Amino acid sequence: MNEALKKKVVVVTGGAGLLGREFCAAIAQSGGIAIVADRRLEDAQRTASEIAAAYEGRAWAVELDITSKTSVLSCIASVCDKFGRIDAVVNNAYPRNAHYGRKLEDVTYEDFCDNVGMHVGGYFLVSQQFAGFFRQQGGGNIINMSSIYGVVAPRFEVYEGTPMTMPVEYAVIKSGVLHLTRYLAKYLKGTGIRVNAISPGGILDGQPAAFLEKYKGHCMSKGMLDKRDLMGVLVFLLSDASAYMNGQNLTVDDGFSL
Numbered sequence: 622m623n624e625a626l627k628k629k630v631v632v633v634t635g636g637a638g639l640l641g642r643e644f645c646a647a648i649a650q651s652g653g654i655a656i657v658a659d660r661r662l663e664d665a666q667r668t669a670s671e672i673a674a675a676y677e678g679r680a681w682a683v684e685l686d687i688t689s690k691t692s693v694l695s696c697i698a699s700v701c702d703k704f705g706r707i708d709a710v711v712n713n714a715y716p717r718n719a720h721y722g723r724k725l726e727d728v729t730y731e732d733f734c735d736n737v738g739m740h741v742g743g744y745f746l747v748s749q750q751f752a753g754f755f756r757q758q759g760g761g762n763i764i765n766m767s768s769i770y771g772v773v774a775p776r777f778e779v780y781e782g783t784p785m786t787m788p789v790e791y792a793v794i795k796s797g798v799l800h801l802t803r804y805l806a807k808y809l810k811g812t813g814i815r816v817n818a819i820s821p822g823g824i825l826d827g828q829p830a831a832f833l834e835k836y837k838g839h840c841m842s843k844g845m846l847d848k849r850d851l852m853g854v855l856v857f858l859l860s861d862a863s864a865y866m867n868g869q870n871l872t873v874d875d876g877f878s879l
């Protein structure tokens with residue numbers, strides 16, 4: 622085990638999801654304590670016990686709805702009560718409603734507002750409330766999950782012939798998350814709180830072969846990435862090795878966005 626995150630207490634929102642589970646395992650593996658914070662409490666508990674079986678005392682589950690101020694405050698209080706401090710929060714949850722993922726023409730105003738509100742609004746709420754706690758504590762670290770589609774315009778051509786698309790809400794959300802990151806980093810000047818973002822390319826998760834091939838055509842070597850390929854950047858941003866990085870975005874996409 623490396624000790625880059627020795628005893629750092631890190632809350633991962635959406636910690637029971639595809640990337641969240643891997644993030645929590647990487648935190649525990651690096652000597653930190655991963656707080657698996659998710660709206661699906663049972664899945665969060667299962668994730669935490671699997672990690673704790675390998676790294677005793679290094680994972681703990683808590684219920685969290687990032688769209689509820691009461692829930693965010695209760696998460697902060699319970700983690701603080703158990704561990705005495707919180708070093709970082711990773712805004713990684715992925716809320717979306719049943720109509721999410723439609724093509725532009727089919728997105729209703731109500732669904733647009735609902736999906737944008739839950740996601741970028743939830744990241745705002747978590748950041749606002751954790752920043753308040755971090756101020757009192759004397760410092761903290763916020764990492765926001767964005768995406769290459771928060772950085773560049775969609776490459777719609779890679780979705781041709783598949784039922785997939787790049788939803789308009791996602792582009793708006795993820796570019797919003799990037800600017801929220803810069804806004805917060807500047808607003809929190811002098812508080813000991815830093816705020817950075819990670820923008821991953823696509824992550825392998827059973828996508829159609831035709832799509833994977835077209836996607837790879839825009840990359841420099843591997844194409845779609847494996848979950849593990851993001852762990853180095855996450856641990857770096859959580860660690861003291863990045864102590865003076867603030868307001869930045871780190872893109873990990875095998876060159877897709879070039």
Ligand SMILES: NC(=O)c1ccc[n+]([C@@H]2O[C@H](COP(=O)([O-])OP(=O)(O)OC[C@H]3O[C@@H](n4cnc5c(N)ncnc54)[C@H](O)[C@@H]3O)[C@@H](O)[C@H]2O)c1
Nearest residue numbers: 635637638639640660685686687714715716766768821824
């Ligand atoms: N998977 C990818 O290819 C990819 C690529 C780039 C960026 N990202 C970003 O990474 C993050 C994680 O993505 P993922 O693929 O692991 O998603 P996922 O859907 O697998 O997991 C998301 C988790 O968030 C939880 N969640 C949903 N609404 C919530 C709420 N209101 N409060 C708390 N938890 C809630 C879900 O229960 C789930 O466990 C997202 O921000 C996503 O946009 C993912």
